[in-house]
Amino acid sequence: MADARDTICALASGPPPAAIAIVRISGPRVREICSAVFEKGVPAPRHAVFGRFLDVSRDTIDEGLGLFMPGPSSYTGEDTAELYLHGGAAVIDHALDTLCAFPETRLAEPGEFTRRAFENGRLDLVEAEGVADLIDAETRAQKSLALDQLDGRLSDQYAAWRVDLVNALALLEVSIDFPDEEDAPDETSDPVREKLESIQASLEQALDDEAIGERIRDGFRIAIVGPPNAGKSSVLNRLARREAAIVSDIPGTTRDIVEVRLKIGGQIAWVADTAGLREASDAIEAEGVRRARERAAAADLRIQLRSADTRPDFHEAESGDLLVLNKTDLSDDVTVPEGGLAISSLSGDGFEALETRLAEIIRAKAGASAAPLITRRRHRVALEQAQFHVKQALDLQARGGGAELVAEDVRLASRQLSALIGEIGVEEILGAVFSSFCIGK
Ligand SMILES: Nc1nc2c(ncn2[C@@H]2O[C@H](COP(=O)(O)OP(=O)(O)OP(=O)(O)O)[C@@H](O)[C@H]2O)c(=O)[nH]1
Ligand SMILES: [Mg+2]
Known part of the structure; x- marks a missing residue:
């Protein structure tokens, strides 16, 4: 520095x-x-x-x-x-x-x-990150998330939890300092437990947000999956309106993940084309299939693509997947999969409906939580750590552990929140946060 x-x-x-x-x-x-x-x-x-x-x-x-x-x-x-x-x-x-x-x-x-x-x-540090996010915001949703953060709404919430923890700690310290007071254990242990349980519940609720804040900030992930030659790369190219991935009639053409960044439903979406799923014929393809499965598992939405000129089989699809039948131009007898869509990547038939459906799904996912809180991995990790220590404190207390030990975990939890808003600074965290800014900000 x-x-x-x-x-x-x-x-x-x-x-x-x-x-x-x-x-x-x-x-x-x-x-x-x-x-x-x-x-x-x-x-x-x-x-x-x-x-x-x-x-x-x-x-x-x-x-x-x-x-x-x-x-x-x-x-x-x-x-x-x-x-x-x-x-x-x-x-x-x-x-x-x-x-x-x-x-x-x-x-x-x-x-x-x-x-x-x-x-x-x-x-504070969280507000400072809001400044960086506001500058980087490309979508309205990202902008409003960043503004909330810059306004201090997020910091206020984090700070409020920290105050609750400090209060719990104060109560614990009373029972450490006055262990012999007759009523002390009864008077202090229950309020401590109540406080810790309520913090635990709030942290749990905040963490159980399906990472919507992070998705709005970093983008939703859509994966196109299916057997070789279903037309996955053709679908990606048509959605991207450019030849992002190689298309050929040789099954097993795509081996690596080909990803394009699009705006869908007012959100950033990373759409990934993946290797066709089959028994791989060589080590490279096997790695491609492994990556395809990994990406599919991590995706917020899977497009299960099948070709109408084979016998389409959607057995591998999971609930919530979007079932899409491609190459409708090759078949006279097209049965639209239930809840899904039929398209032709060759003619473009059905693409408008596909894009509308994708936008609806992403919009619904983005709006699934009224107030997405966590916008960054850094925040999630700190809150997870805080939750871990609160849980540890509660477990210890339930097992009759000494107030000193319980207090130590509460202290560690509160330190996580202090570091989150930058009250206690670790130089590497500060360096990492501020080096991502542009010059002049
Ligand atoms: N007739 C017709 N052909 C299509 C359609 N979509 C793709 N194809 C053709 O099907 C073949 C395979 O298309 P790709 O997009 O490469 O298929 P893929 O699913 O990515 O295949 P892999 O990468 O091997 O898994 C190519 O020859 C495409 O031109 C379609 O809607 N109609
Ligand atoms: Mg392909």
């Missing part, structure tokens, strides 16, 4: 050429820089001032709006300024070169502005 006392600057808007470029500065030297670079001096706080920006030789960099936002009520918590320039490469370079020539002033690292906001208590 570079020196946190430096003043940092970066292009905060998109790459040139663009109508406007926003260059952002944060740190102890912002006031000094503004008074030198803004022709009209340091602007009044939070008031946009139009004027020229000057370099050290008093040459004009550009003209535009300047903004000064004094700490601690700025985004980073430090003095910050923004320069609104014309969005050309030469203008931006001239501005950044000028700024970096000031002492202890340098280009920001990815996510460094938000990291400072975090270090200065303007955001």
Whole structure:
């Protein structure tokens, strides 16, 4: 981590050429820089001032709006300024070169502005992740999830659980400190148990969300599965509207997973074409079949594809799978599978209905939980760990374990939640979270 006392600057808007470029500065030297670079001096706080920006030789960099936002009520918590320039490469370079020539002033690292906001208590770690997700959001659903996270709704929930755990711990400590008080065990053990059981139930409910938050954020997974030559790769290509996978009349053509990223039902969906399922003829195909089965098992939705020119057999399908009969153009006598669809990848017949059905299914899956909470694996792992320790504490208590031992597990559970919102920081976690940001944020 570079020196946190430096003043940092970066292009905060998109790459040139663009109508406007926003260059952002944060740190102890912002006031000094503004008074030198803004022709009209340091602007009044939070008031946009139009004027020229000057370099050290008093040459004009550009003209535009300047903004000064004094700490601690700025985004980073430090003095910050923004320069609104014309969005050309030469203008931006001239501005950044000028700024970096000031002492202890340098280009920001990815996510460094938000990291400072975090270090200065303007955001917690979960909210900071919300910032990154908002910038990366491609769908409305991703955007609203990120906004909720940035608003602190998620952090509030995590923090509330932590407070409950700390309260349980306080009660436990009473029974450790006053073991001989006559009524102490009765008075304290039940409320502790009640509290822990209620936290346990909340954690369980949050974890039992079918990973909807993570799916909205990272994409739903659809796998096309079926015997060789059913037309799986042809279906993928038609859905993707490009020749993503090789199609041939040789059975066993696809061996690896071919995946395309699509927008379906307002959500991101990864659609995977897989190797045809059969007794493999060589080691490579066998590996392909293994991967196909693995992907099928992990998918949120399986499209079971069969060809109408063979005797279609949907026996391997599980409940919830979408049954699709392909190559209807080759058969005069097509029986649409129950609850499923009939299509032709060759003519495109039935594809509109297929796409509509996929959109309906994904939409229903995305809306299955009113308030998806967990959006990242990091959160899930921390909550699982917290739940593990709460359960351990409850088991210990039920077996008559000493309050010290029970308290230790409650403490470990509460530490997981503290780390989750970044109250206690592990450098690698912080590094991993902030390095995924773009420069200028
Ligand atoms: N007539 C007709 N032919 C099709 C249709 N869909 C696919 N085919 C043909 O069927 C053959 C196999 O298609 P693929 O898409 O490669 O089948 P696959 O299921 O991916 O096969 P593997 O990768 O070997 O498992 C190709 O010759 C395609 O042109 C269809 O709807 N109608
Ligand atoms: Mg194929």
